[in-house]
Amino acid sequence: MEHSLKIKMNRKLFLRNPEDSDLGRRIIKNGITLIHEIGFEALTFKKLSNKINTTEAGVYRYFENKHRLLLYVVDWYWSWQEYRLVFHTNNMTSPKEKIKMAIKLLSDPEDEVCSTDYINEKLLYEIVMAEGAKSFLTKHVAADNKDKLFKPYKDLSQRIAASIKEYNPEYAYPNSLASTIIGTAHFQKFYSNNLPSLTDFAEGNKEKTIVSFLEKLVFTSIEKKPVG
Amino acid sequence: MEHSLKIKMNRKLFLRNPEDSDLGRRIIKNGITLIHEIGFEALTFKKLSNKINTTEAGVYRYFENKHRLLLYVVDWYWSWQEYRLVFHTNNMTSPKEKIKMAIKLLSDPEDEVCSTDYINEKLLYEIVMAEGAKSFLTKHVAADNKDKLFKPYKDLSQRIAASIKEYNPEYAYPNSLASTIIGTAHFQKFYSNNLPSLTDFAEGNKEKTIVSFLEKLVFTSIEKKPVG
DNA sequence: TTAAAATGATAGTAATACTACTAAAAAAAA
DNA sequence: TTTTTTTTAGTAGTATTACTATCATTTTAA
Numbered sequence: 001m002e003h004s005l006k007i008k009m010n011r012k013l014f015l016r017n018p019e020d021s022d023l024g025r026r027i028i029k030n031g032i033t034l035i036h037e038i039g040f041e042a043l044t045f046k047k048l049s050n051k052i053n054t055t056e057a058g059v060y061r062y063f064e065n066k067h068r069l070l071l072y073v074v075d076w077y078w079s080w081q082e083y084r085l086v087f088h089t090n091n092m093t094s095p096k097e098k099i100k101m102a103i104k105l106l107s108d109p110e111d112e113v114c115s116t117d118y119i120n121e122k123l124l125y126e127i128v129m130a131e132g133a134k135s136f137l138t139k140h141v142a143a144d145n146k147d148k149l150f151k152p153y154k155d156l157s158q159r160i161a162a163s164i165k166e167y168n169p170e171y172a173y174p175n176s177l178a179s180t181i182i183g184t185a186h187f188q189k190f191y192s193n194n195l196p197s198l199t200d201f202a203e204g205n206k207e208k209t210i211v212s213f214l215e216k217l218v219f220t221s222i223e224k225k226p227v228g
Numbered sequence: 229m230e231h232s233l234k235i236k237m238n239r240k241l242f243l244r245n246p247e248d249s250d251l252g253r254r255i256i257k258n259g260i261t262l263i264h265e266i267g268f269e270a271l272t273f274k275k276l277s278n279k280i281n282t283t284e285a286g287v288y289r290y291f292e293n294k295h296r297l298l299l300y301v302v303d304w305y306w307s308w309q310e311y312r313l314v315f316h317t318n319n320m321t322s323p324k325e326k327i328k329m330a331i332k333l334l335s336d337p338e339d340e341v342c343s344t345d346y347i348n349e350k351l352l353y354e355i356v357m358a359e360g361a362k363s364f365l366t367k368h369v370a371a372d373n374k375d376k377l378f379k380p381y382k383d384l385s386q387r388i389a390a391s392i393k394e395y396n397p398e399y400a401y402p403n404s405l406a407s408t409i410i411g412t413a414h415f416q417k418f419y420s421n422n423l424p425s426l427t428d429f430a431e432g433n434k435e436k437t438i439v440s441f442l443e444k445l446v447f448t449s450i451e452k453k454p455v456g
Numbered sequence: 457t458t459a460a461a462a463t464g465a466t467a468g469t470a471a472t473a474c475t476a477c478t479a480a481a482a483a484a485a486a
Numbered sequence: 487t488t489t490t491t492t493t494t495a496g497t498a499g500t501a502t503t504a505c506t507a508t509c510a511t512t513t514t515a516a
Contacts, residue, residue, distance in 0.1 A: 016494095023494085039367035044472060055496055060474070133361045139267035141422045150423060157426055172428060173441045179419060179426040180412050180445075187411055188404055194369045195378060198385055198407040200400060213401045217408075220448040244462085251463075272503060283464065288505070 005116055007079045012147045013072045016062045026052040027062055029118040031069050036123045040070060040131045067138070071149050073119075074135045077128045078152035080121065081105060082159060095166035099218060102160045106185040107210040129186045129193075157182060164222055171222045181214060188213070233344055235307045240375040241300045244290045254280040255290050257346040259297050264351045268298060268359045295366070299377050301347075302363045305356045306380035308349065309333060310387060323395035327446060330388045334413040335438040357414045357421075385410060392450055399450045409442060416441070 011017070018024030030052050035043055043066055045059040063069045084105050089098045109125035136150060144150065160178035164171060171177075188210050191198040201208055239245070246252030258280050263271050271294055273287040291297045312333050317326045337353035364378060372378065388406035392399060399405075416438050419426040429436055 021494090041366065045474090046472075056474085057476095057497085058495065061494080065473075130365055133365060136423065137358055137361060137418075138269065145423060154423070154425055172436055173444070174428065175425065176416055176419075176427045176429070176438075176441050177445070180408075180416070183411065183415055184408050188408070190365075191404075191407060195364065195373060195382070197382055197403065199404045200402065201404070208400055210404075213404050216401070217405070217445065217449050220451070221445050223448070249462080273505085274503075283466085284505080285465085285507090286463070289462080293504075 005080070005083065007076055007083070009072065009075060009079075010148055010151065012149065013068055013075065014062055015060075015064060018062050018072070023052070023054060023058065024062055025118040026054075027059055027069075028073065029120070032073055032120060032123050032127060035070070035073070035127050035131060040066070040127075040134060067135075070131060071135050071144070073124060074128055074132050075149065075152045076119065077121075077124050077132075078156050080124075082152065082156040085156070085159060089163075095163045096219070098163040099160065099167065100215060102163070103181060103185065103211055103214045103218065106182055107189070107214065129190045132186060153182075164218075168222045168224050170224065177218065177221065181218060184217075185210060185214060233308070233311065235304055235311070237300065237303060237307075238376055238379065240377065241296055241303065242290055243288075243292060246290050246300070251280070251282060251286065252290055253346040254282075255287055255297075256301065257348070260301055260348060260351050260355060263298070263301075263355050263359060268294070268355075268362060295363075298359060299363050299372070301352060302356055302360050303377065303380045304347065305349075305352050305360075306384050308352075310380065310384040313384070313387060317391075323391045324447070326391040327388065327395065328443060330391070331409060331413065331439055331442045331446065334410055335417070335442065357418045360414060381410075392446075396450045396452050398452065405446065405449065409446060412445075413438060413442060 009017075009019075016024065018028050027048065031043075031048055034048055034051060038047070045063075045066065046056050049056045049059050063072070085102055088101050088105065092098050092101070109122055136144070136153075138144070157175065157178045160181060161174040164174040164177055188199055188201070192201045192210070200213070201210060237245075237247070244252065246256050255276065259271075259276055262276055262279060266275075273291075273294065274284050277284045277287050291300070313326075313330055316329050316333065320326050320329070337350055364372070364381075366372070385403065385406045388409060389402040392402040392405055416427055416429070420429045420438070428441070429438060
């Protein structure tokens with residue numbers, strides 16, 4: 001049985017739904033590869049439109065501006081990560097195992113649960129690592145938040161926070177810890193690629209990894225104090 | 229005795245040293261207030277030059293582009309934070325106290341050790357919180373790193389890592405933990421201001437703060453295992 | 457006092473970030 | 487089937503951005 005992943009996107013993200021047309025899907029697909037190639041700062045709708053044989057105006061009909069396009073792909077990514085998490089923790093009862101799975105999935109985009117033909121998850125992972133923070137580090141974060149544009153990110157964070165609460169209902173910072181796990185997984189990966197002295201991960205060292213760093217960080221912190 | 233803080237800046241950051249002239253200092257001072265006001269994306273050298281009664285070309289004589297100006301102020305900030313840390317841990321022998329001080333200083337820009345008249349540290353703290361990551365989240369991070377433009381950040385991180393190693397030489401991730409402390413302090417503050425559901429900090433709750441969150445996170449993680 | 461350096465004023469260019477208008481094609485209604 | 491409506495593509499244009507170049511004037515340093 002073939003199954004393809006369909007993620008319902010917030011309608012405020014776009015002017016015209018890119019899923020609904022060939023041009024729209026080409027905008028997403030090539031938007032991802034172009035951001036990955038030249039970086040978000042250097043991306044323009046002109047370059048993107050040249051790449052997919054349409055005009056600048058053609059792209060503007062789908063997205064108000066390039067920040068909305070970034071938000072679209074970043075939101076898709078967080079929704080995809082949440083889907084992966086649900087999928088892989090479906091049969092789990094232990095909150096510890098669920099948290100471990102979250103750390104693993106966030107630190108490593110390897111195994112694809114389910115793919116869409118026009119979205120490359122591996123590239124997307126690298127984009128979110130390098131550009132993801134720019135989706136909310138703006139002066140219009142409050143307005144975007146009001147439009148629920150960060151909901152996928154918050155949903156993922158809250159799901160992880162729920163497992164933390166389940167593991168130890170006494171722990172005082174489940175939400176902060178969850179958002180720290182997500183942020184740290186991506187930033188430490190970026191650092192290890194680009195500013196490695198900020199990390200302790202060595203290529204090929206299977207012991208010292210982001211996963212083991214985060215697991216230690218998280219589980220010692222939320223461990224229940226022995227009674228008495 | 230009057231003392232003023234003088235931080236030696238990397239000469240690759242600028243074309244002409246802004247410390248050396250009135251115009252240069254006005255560029256830094258008003259650059260900071262303008263970034264704080266309208267955000268880094270909306271900043272242009274035209275707007276900045278209008279604000280300080282010079283011309284666009286006048287600003288371009290000091291900085292190659294606005295990213296270099298951002299790097300300048302962000303580097304200044306990290307150098308200032310490291311100076312504060314050295315100052316406040318000068319008389320300390322306990323690594324635990326030093327780490328606690330680092331967390332405190334990074335989570336809260338309150339007490340000024342020493343100020344420069346043309347740099348507003350409070351605004352700078354908010355800028356680094358909201359724009360700091362953009363200093364390294366670029367396609368030219370490798371080139372900038374080669375020019376040592378991230379040295380102040382790395383120095384601060386390494387200083388904290390050194391205290392972590394001193395506290396527990398067995399701990400495997402001192403550098404990652406140090407950079408996580410720095411990043412998390414700023415991001416959690418940004419979240420609590422803008423996307424509060426990602427955190428657990430309530431206004432006026434003196435118990436649940438970024439400091440206590442980070443202290444718990446760090447010290448449980450690096451605690452020495454009981455021997456035996 | 458003279459030379460060098462810094463500043464100011466003006467102008468110019470290619471690229472960016474859009475908007476508006478028109479033409480063509482596809483879908484729906486008659 | 488033909489006509490009408492709607493959707494989509496393409497062209498053109500504008501204000502702003504991100505610079506660079508030139509030259510006169512002022513300030514500073516030798």
